[in-house]
Amino acid sequence: MTKIAIIGIGDDGLQAVSPAVGERIEQAQVLLGSERALDLLPDSVAGKRVQIGSDLAELADQVRNIGDQSAVVLVLGDPMFYGLARYITDEFGKDRFEVIPHVSSMQLAFARVMESWDEAYLTNLANHSLGSVIEKVRIAERVGLFTTDTVGPDQVAQALLDKQIDYFDAYVCENLGARNERVTRGSLADIAGQSFEPLNVMILVRQRQLPDRPREAVGRRLFGNPDEVFFQSRPKYGLLTSAEVRSMALAQMDIWRDSIVWDVGAGTGSVSVEAAQLATDGAVYAIEMDPEDHQLIKANAQRFNVENVIPIQGKAPEAWEALPDPDCVFVAGGGREVCRIAEAAYPRLRDGGRMVINLASIDNLTELRQALRAHTDNVQVWMLNISRGTDQLDRLTFDALKPSFLVATTK
Template sequence: MTARIHIVGIGDDGLDGLTGQARNLIDQATVLVGPTQLLEKVPASDAKRIVVGSNLEQLQQSIRDLGDQPAVVLAGGDPLFYGIARYLTETFGKDRFDVVPHVSSMQLAFARVKESWDDAYLTNLATQSLDRVVDNIRTAERVGIFTTEDISPSVVAEALLDRRIDYFTAYVCEDLGTPDETVTQGDLTSIRGQSFGVMNVMVLVRKSGAADRPSGSANRRLFGNPDDLFLQSRPKRGLLTPAEVRCIALSELDLTPQSTVWDVGAGCGSLAIEAASIATQGKVYAIEMDAEDYGLMIENAKMFDVPSLIPVHGQAPEAWKDLPDPDAIFVGGTGRVVPDLVSAAVPRLAQGGRIVVNVSSPDNLVSVQNVLSTAGLVHDVRMINISRGQYQMERVRFESLNPTFLVLGRKSK
């Protein structure tokens, strides 16, 4: 039977930070495999030492050359957290290895700044592009980054500031677990001008109440623009109609360049702005009662340059009493008021016009369908389930958006 290999995590503090089990495995090992900086943390012994660097093919060959010899592979921190354990178990099979983790430097970093990391965006710039990481940081609450010698904390700060992402407090944690441990705190502007050692973890914490900045991309689609192109109020993030749902809703509204449109409960204006990009010779009335969202809508409209959009600050149905009858109505929002808004809006809909109502609860779905049926509209419904790919820990996983319903109605000519 092939001897088992122990993958033992070791920190910057060397043997002093290890459990008794981990120290015994290292003391009894006949072969030690690992990078030079970790092997140097282990006192001289009779064990044969095999030096392997970051070359995975070299590591793979070294494991093959062991044959039936029992061995200990030294890895930094937690070998299963951006470490080599996953690579080895996937290459040679899980039955060949036992893993003895150390505290990850990422875990130590979050402990030092006293922030939870259970919902943080965690990444390693050795395996992920800086552009992709910056796009993911834009909408995160907390971020943990393994930086590299070339992509240092100052480079990360520069990249974020270049994209107007300035709403994080930054911590750079160096030499964690050692007597030389240092934690530097500052805003991104101050971090940009500093130099740090190679052994560091960067933690970013969003400032309270900060709104997401749009990505600033020069490319604008007619509709279906990415969600992060729009300024959003942070406490209400997720209420914006997702890009995929916007595409379906706009297609069902059957807009023309001359359409008159109402967007009831427009929020930060994502759907109204894209409707105005289509109805360039018509009018799109974006009705929103929340003052903060109304302000964000105006800022978003300026960025997209949609002169046919007319923001309306007020509460429906009073807010639309002086507006022209629409060819198309979109109603978004939550709560029991939605069916009542639909009931009040339908009589104003032009003959042959369409209404699309976005609801998230089955109760509202049934209520809105009843309203449309009572009003004599031809109606239908779509249930939309969307999952988006998320790249984290060197793999893609799918993050599901909340399921939503689009209730469709058409007023006969």
């Protein structure tokens, strides 16, 4: 079977490809590509033209319909750099294709601004949320961004300024390789006030000898932050899950980067916030029925600059009926209510997911353990007795925290 060529081209069409590549395109019986890519071919290219769009399932059908005909898939720029080649080769196997790259618009952009892209942070905002990208931009030296119709350079610049990240020079490279190509340079404040063509690449270059503006000192740890850095209500001050217990609970939850997490009875949101710092591409649903604590969850999420905490005001289990099934669940509290909530949450837990329950009293520990063992033999229990060292009259003493119990299970 003749291999299908995935060929990268630029706005200058066949003029910039090698004779061998040009001949491959001219002799192909089927030519697949976006409307813009196909329009770059002269009328003398006689192959059947098949326009492809963003529907990957439809694209797969179009590739299957090629059969034994000689075919070329035309992609603007480098097909392997945020192009279609990865999807097609994953779908049909690498043996059926060959990839012939062209200069990508990202390469062109860095060349236009005469900056090296060695070790630059490169990404596409079509595939990643702006919030997660900004945190990576914060510590980068150079950045290359494919923006989108909905998140343009002006919005990126303003989002950076909102996070006090103002130490980059910015370039916006529009319509690269075309006759109406334009490169705009300015501060982030300059870029935030302008509009640009949808076909653009944004380059950020850190200004020399300027330090970054780190986030407020709180939240520098991914988990186990001191209790006092969280906003707490005065009547309930000190009732949040302590840093030591919180650290062990989060470790036992096995949170991945893209995990869906439920924090049931979230209180002030200390577990929710730190879970969100671990699940950077996921979401943490902080379920709390107390209106004052519901507001504190929002305040703590803002203080720690995490945007993936979603406060849900309501009583479990009714409050989670419309939520996506979780990979990880944390439940905290006392009394038989905790047993009821844990039993209700277990069926919603995804296969392989982890649930961790923090009990403040031993009274319901046996009941909870037996309830979970009805579903699985994999139930672990810890009793945590923790004392914090303190200086008193030039002597080291220890203040004991209330004993706490953790129960963990895997579905």
